[in-house]
Amino acid sequence: xxxxxxxxxxxLPPVTLGExxxxxxxxxxxxxxxxxxxxxxxYGLTATAVTSVCAQPPRLLVCVNKSSxxxxxxxxxxxxxxxxxxxxxxxxxxxxxxxxxPDVDRFGVAKWTEITTGAPVLLKAAAVFDCVVSQTLDQSTxxxxxxxxxxxxxxxxxxxxxxxxxxxxxxxKIFSSLEANTGETLHF
Numbered sequence: 001x002x003x004x005x006x007x008x009x010x011x012l013p014p015v016t017l018g019e020x021x022x023x024x025x026x027x028x029x030x031x032x033x034x035x036x037x038x039x040x041x042x043y044g045l046t047a048t049a050v051t052s053v054c055a056q057p058p059r060l061l062v063c064v065n066k067s068s069x070x071x072x073x074x075x076x077x078x079x080x081x082x083x084x085x086x087x088x089x090x091x092x093x094x095x096x097x098x099x100x101x102p103d104v105d106r107f108g109v110a111k112w113t114e115i116t117t118g119a120p121v122l123l124k125a126a127a128v129f130d131c132v133v134s135q136t137l138d139q140s141t142x143x144x145x146x147x148x149x150x151x152x153x154x155x156x157x158x159x160x161x162x163x164x165x166x167x168x169x170x171x172x173k174i175f176s177s178l179e180a181n182t183g184e185t186l187h188f
Contacts, residue, residue, distance in 0.1 A: 028164030031085045033096045034062050035120040036070065038077040042107055042120045043070040046097035048163050049142075050082055058149035060129055063142045074145055075136065081119035082147070084127040086158040087170045092122065093161060116151030126161075127154040 014020075029048035036043050049063035062082060064071045074080045085093055094100050095109045111123040116130045131147025162169040 025166050026164065028162050028169065030126075030160040031090075031093045031163045031168065032062075033083045033085060033092060033122060034064065034070065034074070034080055035083060035122075036074045036077045036080045037114075037118050037120060038073045041073075042112075043073040044096050044106060044120065045070045046093050050084075053146060058152070059134065059146060060131065060149060061144050061146050063139070063144050065142050067141070071143060074133065075143070077119075078133045079117040079119045080131050080133065080145060080147060081117070081121055082129040082131065083120075083122040083125045084129075085122070085161040086124060086126040086155065087161050089122070089125070090161055090168050093163075093168065115153065121151075121153075124155060124158070126158040128152060 015023075030050070032047050032050045033044050034047050034050075045064070045068050047062060047064065051061055053059040053061050060082065062080065064074060083092075089110065091100075092110045095104055095106045100109075107120065112120045113123055115121050115128070117132060119130055121128050121130065128151075129147070129149045130151030131149055133145050134148045135146040137144040137146075159171045159173075162171065
């Protein structure tokens with residue numbers, strides 16, 4: 001059982017929007033495209049606010065801005081797929097973030113399939129989690145969609161595309177030598 005917050009700390013004012021967004025920009029996250037399908041139409045957006053909730057049952061959450069046209073479609077369809085992008089799929093991230101312009105066919109920049117729910121699944125994604133919405137929580141400008149994972153796949157050896165400091169990033173790969181006595185480290 002958790003205790004109620006101290007009355008002195010509950011009265012503290014929040015940081016400013018600028019302070020918060022500047023500090024959050026330093027947080028590095030994997031880049032995902034969240035997709036859904038409603039009445040035969042596909043929808044999607046780029047997101048980094050995705051996390052595991054629990055493994056039993058397999059459940060994750062995504063935070064989606066209510067101003068996104070995909071938000072209402074996820075709520076209505078009750079399904080979504082989290083497509084964790086590989087390092088080579090930055091064009092997909094840019095397309096679904098609207099960075100390639102309003103006339104770009106977002107789904108035309110890559111190949112797609114379906115596995116369980118009918119939500120679009122990105123081929124060659126580092127990982128995919130096909131979900132059924134189990135709960136939705138309202139959080140000011142966003143909704144948190146909890147998804148029960150009913151389909152999943154992953155590509156071993158595919159590193160995830162990252163986003164931090166307001167730019168796409170790749171992992172710096174450091175491999176230790178198999179022979180511990182050589183003292184060599186390989187940098188790629």
